Amino acid sequence: MTRTVLISGASVAGPVLAYWLHRAGDAVTVVEKASAPRSGGYPIDVRGTALDVLGRMGLLPRLREAHIDLRRITFLQGDGSRVAALHPHAISGGVEGRDLEVRRGDLTEALHEAVRDDVEFLFDDSIATLDQHDHGVDVTFHSGAARTFDVVVAADGTHSRTRELVFGPEEQFHRYLGYCFGIFTMRNTFGLSHETVMWNAPGKAAALYATGNDDEVHAFLNFALPQPPFDAFGDLAAQRDLVTSVFADAGWEIPGMLTALRGAEDLFFDAVSQIRMPHWSSGRVAVVGDAAYAPSFLTGQGTSLALVGAYMLAGGLTGQDHAEGFRRYEHSTREFVTLNQDLVGKGGATLFPTTAQDLERRNERLRGLSALPPAQGRDAHSALTLPEFAMTKQRLRYLAES
Ligand SMILES: Cc1cc2nc3c(=O)[nH]c(=O)nc-3n(C[C@H](O)[C@H](O)[C@H](O)COP(=O)(O)OP(=O)(O)OC[C@H]3O[C@@H](n4cnc5c(N)ncnc54)[C@H](O)[C@@H]3O)c2cc1C
Numbered sequence: 001m002t003r004t005v006l007i008s009g010a011s012v013a014g015p016v017l018a019y020w021l022h023r024a025g026d027a028v029t030v031v032e033k034a035s036a037p038r039s040g041g042y043p044i045d046v047r048g049t050a051l052d053v054l055g056r057m058g059l060l061p062r063l064r065e066a067h068i069d070l071r072r073i074t075f076l077q078g079d080g081s082r083v084a085a086l087h088p089h090a091i092s093g094g095v096e097g098r099d100l101e102v103r104r105g106d107l108t109e110a111l112h113e114a115v116r117d118d119v120e121f122l123f124d125d126s127i128a129t130l131d132q133h134d135h136g137v138d139v140t141f142h143s144g145a146a147r148t149f150d151v152v153v154a155a156d157g158t159h160s161r162t163r164e165l166v167f168g169p170e171e172q173f174h175r176y177l178g179y180c181f182g183i184f185t186m187r188n189t190f191g192l193s194h195e196t197v198m199w200n201a202p203g204k205a206a207a208l209y210a211t212g213n214d215d216e217v218h219a220f221l222n223f224a225l226p227q228p229p230f231d232a233f234g235d236l237a238a239q240r241d242l243v244t245s246v247f248a249d250a251g252w253e254i255p256g257m258l259t260a261l262r263g264a265e266d267l268f269f270d271a272v273s274q275i276r277m278p279h280w281s282s283g284r285v286a287v288v289g290d291a292a293y294a295p296s297f298l299t300g301q302g303t304s305l306a307l308v309g310a311y312m313l314a315g316g317l318t319g320q321d322h323a324e325g326f327r328r329y330e331h332s333t334r335e336f337v338t339l340n341q342d343l344v345g346k347g348g349a350t351l352f353p354t355t356a357q358d359l360e361r362r363n364e365r366l367r368g369l370s371a372l373p374p375a376q377g378r379d380a381h382s383a384l385t386l387p388e389f390a391m392t393k394q395r396l397r398y399l400a401e402s
Contacts, residue, residue: 002027003322006139006149008127009156010037013289013306015111017153018119019057020314024391028119029149031141033126033156037112040266041104042183042218043068043211047094048381049336050304053311054100056392058399059110066106068211071194075366078201080252084366088196091351091369092300093378103211107303127152130165132283151322152285153313155306158275160291166282170275177296177344179272179352180229181222182243186260188217190253199252200362203354206247206254219257219264221247224354228271239269272296274341280334281326288313292337298351299343301381308384309333315389336384343380 003026007014010032018028046054046063054060073091075083089096112121122141131138136148154162164170190197192210199206203224208217223246232238240261247254261267275294280287289306296302312333317325353359388396 003151003317004136004149005029005151005153006031006127006137006147007153007155008032008160008162009154009289009291010034010112010121010123011108011155011157011289011306012111012303013291013310014153014155015108015115016053016057016307016310017155017288017314019111019115020311020391021317022115022118023395024314024318024389026317029122029147030119031122031125031127033124035124037105037108039105039109042268043070043101043209044104044107044303045092045094045300046100046102046107046307047301047304048099048377049384049386050307050381051098051100052386053307056311056386056395056399057111057114058395059114060100062110063100063102063107066102066110068101068103069194070101070196070211073196073198075363076197076199076252077363078199078251080199083363084369086366086369093381094300095377099377104303126156127162127165130162130285132166132285137284150284151317154285154287154291155289155310156291158270158273158290158294160287162285163287163291166285167277167287173275173277175274175276176228177272177274177298178224178226178354179222180225180232180242180270181220181272181297182239182261182267182269183218183220184261184264184267185216186219186257186264188215189256190217192217198351199250199254200352200359201250202356202359203352204247204250205352206250206252206257208253208257219260221254221257221261222272222352223247224352228273232269233271236267236269239267243269272298274344276341280330281322284322286313286322286326286329293341295337295341296344299340301340301343304381305337305340308336308386311386312384314391315387318389318391332387333384336380339380339383343378 007030074085125143129140140146196209205222207220313329316329
């Protein structure tokens with residue numbers, strides 16, 4: 001009998017899992033609380049093994065056209081003077097000509113289009129309750145509908161509600177990394193193009209990120225905070241106040257950024273954190289992507305882990321019952337995930353020192369780096385060789401012939 005699968009979340013991990021499970025013969029439903037795939041958004045990187053997932057879906061040519069091609073990152077001291085100007089890959093460990101950097105919306109749109117005709121999408125809805133038993137999972141939706149599925153997968157991000165319903169409160173899995181950040185768009189009055197400028201003071205960073213020659217830049221404000229600001233989560237006014245008070249005395253372009261923050265409608269604020277879970281499944285329910293193993297933007301690997309994890313979960317389930325499928329998924333993927341989560345503390349992650357001494361040491365390191373991009377990426381990015389599963393073979397034959 002055809003297996004029925006419900007996936008919660010239609011961003012990166014959800015559509016990729018849906019795409020491959022459909023090819024494996026499952027009947028897939030994706031529920032997404034937003035009214036459509038989210039467009040726009042900050043730029044994200046795809047590197048190493050994750051590029052092969054997009055390649056096997058036939059999406060690389062389209063996404064290469066959407067590549068942002070960031071050419072320079074310039075670091076400034078607290079007084080606005082220049083520390084160093086580098087190729088961004090010198091920091092991120094990316095590989096020129098191979099790695100992808102695209103607007104998040106361009107990726108999610110491409111993924112959605114690749115699967116929307118083959119599986120059922122329920123937008124503007126979400127899971128209200130889950131009840132597992134021997135023969136399936138009874139699900140009620142906030143819309144009032146009630147259905148039973150053989151398997152449910154949480155692909156609904158770092159603060160996954162589905163994970164909470166099955167595995168319990170987020171605190172058990174949340175690893176706070178000591179920073180908070182806000183990101184929003186503002187007018188590009190700086191003449192920046194295909195580049196980032198980042199200002200640092202101890203425990204504070206402000207960046208302007210111009211993805212192209214457009215009129216907007218992504219403004220990014222990151223700061224150290226010993227405890228997560230629980231009161232500010234879910235409270236936009238409190239988030240604005242917190243960021244404004246932290247950066248109140250800062251120079252450079254920050255006063256203008258704070259003015260823009262006041263009027264920004266797209267502020268995204270969160271703690272910098274990871275999700276680390278001892279198990280990625282419980283009965284008939286599994287987790288994937290940020291819901292299972294968000295690595296934080298400090299690693300730049302969240303999207304890549306979501307792509308690879310979704311492919312490996314679908315592959316694990318192919319031809320197997322859910323228990324064996326989930327076991328295979330975790331067995332084959334955990335080491336790759338851990339290696340990438342452990343990148344925190346290396347490379348890009350050391351960009352935000354909290355003391356004057358550490359900042360000076362970082363600046364010395366940056367001055368010593370070659371302005372040229374490295375020839376090779378970090379080992380962790382490619383630490384898993386993507387297996388071929390039954391679901392992949394037909395697809396690879398088609399791509400080879402077309
Ligand atoms: C500022 C910033 C910069 C980043 N930079 C990078 C980078 O350079 N490189 C990189 O690889 N990654 C980066 N990331 C991380 C990257 O965005 C995520 O790792 C990636 O999007 C994870 O995909 P996902 O599908 O697992 O989850 P998400 O993208 O978080 O998607 C979750 C989806 O579930 C939906 N949802 C949420 N709750 C519910 C619910 N209850 N019911 C139904 N649907 C729900 C959401 O609307 C969303 O569509 C960055 C993240 C941030 C915030």
